[in-house]
Amino acid sequence: MLLTNSTFRSLCRARQLLSESTEDSLTIKTIAREIAISHFHFIRQFQAVFGVTPHQFRIQSRLEQASLLLAMGECSVSEVCMAVGFSSLGSFSDLFTRRIGESPRSYQRRARSMVQVPGNYPPLQLFPGCLSLMGSLPASAFRNFQEARPTALR
């Protein structure tokens, strides 16, 4: 498949929308409409470019955001669940456990025991939700978390 410049841009935009979306109302069909590609072609082209379907990508993005929020330890599992766009705590916990290999609570305990988040951030009460908190942090804020995790050789 040879993508035109405009289709490439549209798929990049769709990926951005999917990674930012915490609302189930923003369906895959809605996104396809937003970028002006038919639903069928959108799924097919997205998968061919990014290796996963739009739905799989959105789930992965939400679980990655949830992992970071849990590791920071400022939010409860329920708050993280809602902040990243899951509406059912049970479904979130099941999915998280299957994909990450341990429950959200266990992951949070383990991550918090290894993580030292620097304390020079704006007061937490200025931020209404966990997602806002995550978005406000510089990339360097996650440095200790990444160093503490078992990582591949570099």
Next chain:
Amino acid sequence: MRIKLTSIMVDDQDKALDFYTRVLGFQKKHEFPVGEYKWLTVVSPEAPQDTELSLEPNANPAGKTFQKAMFDQKIPLAAFEVTDIEKEYKRLRGLGVVFISEPTKMGPVTLAVMSDTCGNLIQLYQPS
């Protein structure tokens, strides 16, 4: 001093191994577990003792941001040399690979750019 190892960040090592071996045709050289990830390298069957390419897990948020920005700006993060770019282009398209640029002569080389399905754009080039 020699360059024997280079790396590329991938969003999923299993998916990457499939793409880089089954689709591109590289061979797995090393695979062993390191914590929750793997030390995973591939080599070209045309030069198995040559440079190894490490398929490195892109778990760092800073790395993800960099990778996404490069992709969105259409900047390839690796380049592989081929002897017949038209033939490779046809072969890879037949396997479902997505190109954003078809073989195009650019000075002393002919270039094409494709997605590796793991978050990167890869440039194929054929020297004149």
